[in-house]
Amino acid sequence: MSDLLSIGRSGVLAYQGALQTIGENVTNADTAGYSRRSVVLKEQSTYSGAFSLNRSASAFGGVQAAGVQRVWDQYKAANAWATNSDSSNASTRLQYLSTMETMMNDTNNGVGTRLTAVFTAATQLSANPADPSLRQAFLGAINDVTTAFRTTASNLSSLSNTIGTQARVQVDQTNNALDALAKVNLSLKLAAVNSPARAQLEDQRDNILGTLSGSMAIDTSFEADGSVTVRMNNSTGPVLVSSKSTIPSQVQLQSASDGQLQISVRGEDNLVQTAIPTGGTLAGLVGAATTAADRTRQLNGMATDFVTMLHDFQTNGVTDAGIPGRDLVTGTDAASIGMAVTDPPITVADIAAATPGAAIPADPNAPAPDPNAPAPDPNAPVTPTPVQIGVANGNLLSLVANSRGSDGLEQRWKSMVTDQALQVSSAKLQDSAASTSKDTAYSALDATTGVSLDNEAAELLRFQQAYSASAKVIQTARETMQSILDLF
Incomplete structure (x- = not known):
């Protein structure tokens, strides 16, 4: 029962992060130089030890957000x-x-x-x-x-x-x-x-x-x-x-x-x-x-x-x-x-x-030059x-x-x-x-890295449903546990 609660909790947290990322994408749809973000989701494993009633093993324990990935094509x-x-x-x-x-x-x-x-x-x-x-x-x-x-x-x-x-x-x-x-x-x-x-x-x-x-x-x-x-x-x-x-x-x-x-x-x-x-x-x-x-x-x-x-x-x-x-x-x-x-x-x-x-x-009638006249100025034009x-x-x-x-x-x-x-x-x-x-x-480049509001709307619906499903898992686990407790 605790595993069921853990699975539901992991889903709520992971899909909450995904919804926040979608909100960031939509907010920055018109921001120059912004590249679309996507949340990297992966399986979350749980491990049991070697107790008397258990054997060492690993089992699926829900989902976790491994990080935020930037969509980019170099x-x-x-x-x-x-x-x-x-x-x-x-x-x-x-x-x-x-x-x-x-x-x-x-x-x-x-x-x-x-x-x-x-x-x-x-x-x-x-x-x-x-x-x-x-x-x-x-x-x-x-x-x-x-x-x-x-x-x-x-x-x-x-x-x-x-x-x-x-x-x-x-x-x-x-x-x-x-x-x-x-x-x-x-x-x-x-x-x-x-x-x-x-x-x-x-x-x-x-x-x-x-x-x-x-x-x-x-x-x-x-x-x-x-x-x-x-x-x-x-x-x-x-x-x-x-x-x-x-x-x-x-x-x-x-x-x-x-x-x-x-x-x-x-x-x-x-x-x-x-x-x-x-x-x-x-x-x-x-x-x-x-x-x-x-x-x-x-x-x-x-x-x-x-x-x-x-x-x-x-x-x-x-x-x-x-x-x-x-x-x-x-x-x-x-x-x-x-x-x-x-x-x-x-x-x-x-x-x-x-x-x-x-x-x-x-001019033959012109007067002869005066021999006593001063010498001409060499700098004169x-x-x-x-x-x-x-x-x-x-x-x-x-x-x-x-x-x-x-x-x-x-x-x-x-x-x-x-x-x-x-x-x-x-x-x-x-x-x-x-x-x-x-x-x-x-x-x-924009077709790859840009934000498409239509795509983000589809992703929003998908993660909202996944979030609701995880919440239902938690609710079911709580009701089941309450029913068991009511037997005593």
Whole structure:
């Protein structure tokens, strides 16, 4: 009779724990990172000793809750983390490449449109080189190009700074996650197997791994106690967290003068390993920074070539006064390019529209030089010797003819914009594919580890019935015992 009471009691306690677990599942059905729990039930055996009326034996003595088991699929989790890395990389890359494409626009204020306006103005001026309004339009078009170069350079610089700032924030978040994971690893080593505390720690561990996978591609290796070793990129990458150490590595960020980024990992032994992230937001930021630096370098090359083109134009031609023209534009890169600041200021008379001819002969009636005059100042500017005008619009025609070929500035700008558009198009396809793969992988993981309210409702009914049955066993045992006692 005592065995019957023990069996009923064991059932009540075991199924009570199962009902509590179901309640926890339902409560956390919408909690991000929560994995469904299930109670591990097993037979409870009783043993009898070697008494005079008994023989040594074991018999079924009810049921007991051996622990709380966390429902988890490591393969599906690893696949979800990998697709999360790919998706974060693709979406970050698309975001910044699209922004760059917008900055290199070909609208009315874009560099390409303004370059075309310069050559158009030069062509119009060549048809009537003496027209002051056309000369002013030519200078205005040149000024507009320098403004477009500076604006684009400023935008690219701001974008590069934004990328660097985001990368630093991401690195800080990654290091915080590594610190937290090292602490969870230590706690897991001390947590009992199949205990609620261990299940909660494993939830925290996998949530951190999910966060890390969004920052970079990771490779994971789990120990029997639940602790994990994490490497960057793959199984041969730098160790980020070791299951055998409580001190995580530190991810470091280096930024070059042109805005390019480099990631390195400083290990527990202070050994620094440089590593290029192959996935995650950091990979997208590093790639975007490299592209921004390339675009800035290309833009600077075009700006300096524009300065050189106009310098050669002015040097090779002559003004209406028969002297070589002064520089119209100065600057060493796209950020510093601008109209030349001179005294006296640049005017339409400084445009060297014509080609030079023969030297102007000396005036035979001019007075002879004074032999007693002081020596000229060697630092004084040299006044060019005037020449006869050759073709009044010849230099303008040469400018248009020699600067608009397949390797001209317009074509180089167009090629850069086209290449950027192709990169954005490719990034959109990669982002769409990576996003779909991520959704599929996380859906598969959620189907295994997530809480289904329909399933929990069915389990609730099953364990309620089992609980009621155990209570009936106790009630029956009590009534039977009472009936026996009533016989006396």
